[in-house]
Amino acid sequence: MEVYLDNAATTRVSEKATEIVEKVMRDDYGNPSSKHIKGFDAEQYIKKSAKIIADSLKVQPKELIFTSGGTESNNMALSGAAFSKMRSGKRIISTCFEHASVYSPLLALKDFGFDIDFAPVDELGHVKIDELLKLIDDNTTLISVMYVNNEVGAVQDIAAISKAVKEKKQDIIFHVDAIQAYGKYRINPKKEGIDLLSVSGHKIHAPKGSGFLYVDEKIKLRPLIFGGGQQKNRRSGTENVPAIAGLGEAVREAYEDFDKKIEHIYALKEHFLKRIGEVPGTHVNAIGENVRDTAPHIVSISFDKIKAEVLLHALEDKHVYVSSGSACSSNHPGISSTLQAINVRKDLLDSTLRFSFSRYTTVDEIDYCIDVLKELVPIYSKFTRR
Amino acid sequence: MNYKAFLIKYAEIGIKGKNRYVFEDALCDRIAEKLKKVAEGFTVVREQGRLKVNCPDVYDYDEAINQMKKIFGVWEICPAYVIEDASWDNLAQKVGDYVEERYGNTPHTFKVEARRSDKSYPIQSPQICSDMGGVILDRFPAFKVDVHKPEITFYVEIRNFAYVYSESVKGLGGMPVGANGHAMLLLSGGIDSPVAGYMVSKRGVTIDAVYFHAPPYTSERAKQKVVDLAKLISVYTGPIKLHVVNFTDIQLAIIDKCPRDELTIIMRRYMMRIAEHFAYKNNCQALITGESIGQVASQTPQSLVATNAVCTLPVYRPVIAFDKQDIVDIAEKINTYETSIQPYEDCCTIFVAKHPVTKPYLHIIERSEKKLIGTIEELVEKAINDVEIIEVTED
Numbered sequence: 001m002e003v004y005l006d007n008a009a010t011t012r013v014s015e016k017a018t019e020i021v022e023k024v025m026r027d028d029y030g031n032p033s034s035k036h037i038k039g040f041d042a043e044q045y046i047k048k049s050a051k052i053i054a055d056s057l058k059v060q061p062k063e064l065i066f067t068s069g070g071t072e073s074n075n076m077a078l079s080g081a082a083f084s085k086m087r088s089g090k091r092i093i094s095t096c097f098e099h100a101s102v103y104s105p106l107l108a109l110k111d112f113g114f115d116i117d118f119a120p121v122d123e124l125g126h127v128k129i130d131e132l133l134k135l136i137d138d139n140t141t142l143i144s145v146m147y148v149n150n151e152v153g154a155v156q157d158i159a160a161i162s163k164a165v166k167e168k169k170q171d172i173i174f175h176v177d178a179i180q181a182y183g184k185y186r187i188n189p190k191k192e193g194i195d196l197l198s199v200s201g202h203k204i205h206a207p208k209g210s211g212f213l214y215v216d217e218k219i220k221l222r223p224l225i226f227g228g229g230q231q232k233n234r235r236s237g238t239e240n241v242p243a244i245a246g247l248g249e250a251v252r253e254a255y256e257d258f259d260k261k262i263e264h265i266y267a268l269k270e271h272f273l274k275r276i277g278e279v280p281g282t283h284v285n286a287i288g289e290n291v292r293d294t295a296p297h298i299v300s301i302s303f304d305k306i307k308a309e310v311l312l313h314a315l316e317d318k319h320v321y322v323s324s325g326s327a328c329s330s331n332h333p334g335i336s337s338t339l340q341a342i343n344v345r346k347d348l349l350d351s352t353l354r355f356s357f358s359r360y361t362t363v364d365e366i367d368y369c370i371d372v373l374k375e376l377v378p379i380y381s382k383f384t385r386r
Numbered sequence: 387m388n389y390k391a392f393l394i395k396y397a398e399i400g401i402k403g404k405n406r407y408v409f410e411d412a413l414c415d416r417i418a419e420k421l422k423k424v425a426e427g428f429t430v431v432r433e434q435g436r437l438k439v440n441c442p443d444v445y446d447y448d449e450a451i452n453q454m455k456k457i458f459g460v461w462e463i464c465p466a467y468v469i470e471d472a473s474w475d476n477l478a479q480k481v482g483d484y485v486e487e488r489y490g491n492t493p494h495t496f497k498v499e500a501r502r503s504d505k506s507y508p509i510q511s512p513q514i515c516s517d518m519g520g521v522i523l524d525r526f527p528a529f530k531v532d533v534h535k536p537e538i539t540f541y542v543e544i545r546n547f548a549y550v551y552s553e554s555v556k557g558l559g560g561m562p563v564g565a566n567g568h569a570m571l572l573l574s575g576g577i578d579s580p581v582a583g584y585m586v587s588k589r590g591v592t593i594d595a596v597y598f599h600a601p602p603y604t605s606e607r608a609k610q611k612v613v614d615l616a617k618l619i620s621v622y623t624g625p626i627k628l629h630v631v632n633f634t635d636i637q638l639a640i641i642d643k644c645p646r647d648e649l650t651i652i653m654r655r656y657m658m659r660i661a662e663h664f665a666y667k668n669n670c671q672a673l674i675t676g677e678s679i680g681q682v683a684s685q686t687p688q689s690l691v692a693t694n695a696v697c698t699l700p701v702y703r704p705v706i707a708f709d710k711q712d713i714v715d716i717a718e719k720i721n722t723y724e725t726s727i728q729p730y731e732d733c734c735t736i737f738v739a740k741h742p743v744t745k746p747y748l749h750i751i752e753r754s755e756k757k758l759i760g761t762i763e764e765l766v767e768k769a770i771n772d773v774e775i776i777e778v779t780e781d
Contacts, residue, residue: 313602380602383641383737 002319003365007203008150008180008298008356009323014205014253017246020045021207024242032239033230042241049248056255057197058188059214065235066244069211070179070200071101072224076213076235077196078105080221081142081173082114088171089139091115095127096341097154098146102177106144115139125154125286125342129164136165142173147181151338151354152286153298155181162193173219179203183254184262184296195219201243205358206250210243261359265296268357268366272299275370279377281305285352286342299355300339302348305381311353314380318372323354389447389465392454393549394430394437397461397559412590413437413459413562416624420453433545434503451555456621458588459565460557464541472548474509478521481542481550485522485529488552495532496522500542507544518542561590563624569672569702570665571595572657573628575611575730578676578705580619580722581713585704586674587623594668595626595778596661598633603737608730616778618722629664630774633657635765637737643757646739650684651746652755654693656766662697663770674702681710683742692751 004012013021024045030038032046050061067073082092094106096118106116119132127145136143143165148155162174175196178187182197183204189197196219201210215221215234227236254261270291276282281304287294303311308324315322339349355369396413414430414437421428427442428450441450447465454463469480500514509517518540519531543549571583573595587593597612609630616626633653640652661673677685684693694701705713717723 309605310602313605315602316606317602383638 001365001368002321003369004321005355005357005361005365005369006321006323007358007361008354010202010208011205011358012360013202013207013246014250016253017206017249020249021242021246024245028241032241033228045241045245045248046239049244049251052248052252053212056186056251057214058190060217062232063214063217065213065215065231066239066247067211067213067235068209068240069202070099070177070198073179073198073200073211073213074099074101074177075105076221076224077175077198077215078102078142078144079109079224081175081196081219082109083112083222084220085141085173086112086114089141091117091137091139092142092144093117093119093132093135093140094144095119095121095132095146097121097125097127097149097338098144099150099177099179101179102144102146121154121341123286123343124288125149125152125338127156127161129161132161133164133168136168136172138169140169140172142175144175144177147176147178147187148184148295148298149286149338150180150298152300152342153180153295154286154342155185155293155295158194159192166193180295180298183251184265186255186258189214189216196221201247201250204250204254206247207243209240210247212247262296264359265357265361266292268361268363269296269299271363272355272357272366272370275366276301276373278370279303279373281377281381283345283348285339285344297357300352301355302344302352303377303381304348304351305384306351306377308351308353310380311351311376314376315369315372318376320369320372323356324352390441390468391466391549392439392441392450393464393466393543393551394439394454394460394557395462395464395554396437396459397557398561407432409459409562409565409590410437412564413457415564416457416459416562417454419624420457421450424450424453455555455557457562458558458560458590458622459562461559462554463557464551464554466549466551469548469550472504472507472544474517477542477548478518480548481518481540482521482525484550484552485526485540489526489538491526491528493528493530494537495530495535496538496540497531497533497536498522498540498542500544502544504544504546514542514544558588558622560588563587563590563622564592566590567672568592568594568668568670569674570661570668570670571626571674572661572676573597573612573616574676575608575615575726575728576676577710577717577723577726578678578681578713579674580615580676580726581716581720582674582676582702582704583619584622584716584720584722586672586702587619591672593619593623593626593674594629594664594670596629596631596657596664598631598657598660600634600637601632603634603637605730607728611725611728611730613776613778614725615722616776617780618725619720620778621780622720626778627668628776628778630776631660631769632772633769636762636769639758639761639765641737643761644754646737647741647743648746648751648754650738650742651689651692651751652758654684655696655751655755656762658693658696658701660766660770662699664773665699670699672700672702673697674704676705676713677703678705678708678710678713683744686744688745688747689743692746692748695748 028041030042032043050064054061117135120128145156145161165172173195176194177198179200182199195216197214199212202208223234225236230236283302285300312324410432417430425442425445429440431438467484498515498518500511502511538552540552566589569591571593573579583593595616599609616628620626636656644652665673680686
């Protein structure tokens, strides 16, 4: 049995998305900027995807910019907003809990004289709103908060944070990294006070290289990429039509029978959590009284006396695929700042695995994973470093 | 100008006696193999004290030079102008044409050196030098003779044809692979062992390799890194038979039964034993390691006594007295450094004790190892039987 429990890293592209990607590549391969019918046909795919996505967020299609994925969306949002507002101030606030694709562009902005600060989170991974508000001053132009944390699945009350922030300073641009949230939550940027929202396609069964940034129509961003003026000059470069078409289809599927799909994933998580206790020496991270206050698809487990990478490869040998830390940063061994931020015990920082599910995951697969863990953990906790 | 021939000067082969042909043939083969990647139609022939490469009409000159610069045994590569009719008048005309084409009539100081392998040629070498100097001076008034520090030296060699050349590209030196036996390299993912393999191979030794991996403690990527390193040195050494040995169970048995501070030493003794098994199996005359005195606890002179004691074959340790930076310099030169520093854990470091022994006594290590009797034999046999062999060749 092959059990893929690394869906927070990336997902299998759905059948329907694959079909439409192939159709665009084979048949409707025109450049959407071309004036002839081939160009027109290609453009229709983009319009259709934009409409589907806009409907899912209850926003207008013109408020979407297609990108190459989450990292580009985050970069575009942060650099774009920072530079377009730099005359009114150069202070930006985020949390100590962000993905590298938020953290790194913010650090890069420091080189241009921006002042960056990070608000702390509590043990369940919730931003301490009071502390966040204290960091806001007159020069603050931009705030960036992650919707669902990629390592532990903690969920922020985005509407509450946005409301508090805007009460303190009304003209702040509020960016949300929703890369692990979109497709798992019904997000309504207008109601939740979100000005910028980053999304990645490959986390929701669309192809890699797809994604978008929602930009409220009132916000002007300085572009990252200049060129032929595509996407109303906001992101030049010939649109990746196959990926955009696949993304639209994947979004349509994700929000079709939405409650049923999410219920299935929560049921998997609850089953997993019920059984993980059978494995000796395990600790569940960042889940409080109610599992459903956390994201449906992510579980973070720490294991006594086993190095995460060893267990990961032992699981791999049994064809169970999981992550240590987040896959994006696995090539740079280091201790997860997220786990430190939520006060995971020091000796467990390097002993934590992330299991992440999708709507394709089955209960049998979870059972297999737990059974394998029950077999492997006693073996590998026997031999430890000194 | 695309040269029709290269004269290849070789390094130490020239001093060999009756078995010189073995070395020359090996070098001919290595050159032919490399040039095949550049274009079809190169031929390599032996000529008194030189090799001659005949070039096809169309080929990429820079790429040809680049390939020949990766062949052990090549001392100098001289792109040469071939003059088939070596009669004096024609020779004088063609040498002049060569000078014109290469240098025009811009001011240079020069001298001519001549070599007459064809002793039936009517003019003797010193005479050729001075007469040819005169020819050049007549035709290129801007040129001046300087026999002590000339800017250009024109070499004229009279063989069955005549050759003229004035430039040479330095080769790697050493001896052609295949000329000097066969050795088994203990290849880890680090910086030192690929360099050690390169250095021994440079003396003409054919190389195969053993890598010990320890899944799940080491990852698929760590193994791929070693395959990549083998690929990189195979550019110089030729194809490498890489033996991938699963070492996990042996390692765990040692952890289970032996003192932790002796773990690395005992592990390395088993690695040597297993490597030697494959060395004998492949008719090798030696093992090669990247050990360097004092670099880590297992490479102190005392530790080397302990690991060396299990070997019956000689162990070549070419970087034994090198500073780390000197090894890094070579790794950078042979393009393995970038790959070596990829951060994947190898099986030597994962269970390493905080304070491993640095001055082990052989008899104490041997006593500790006795505790493995009864379990280890079967594990070693299994590791040997389950070996995965990867035939690594350059891309």
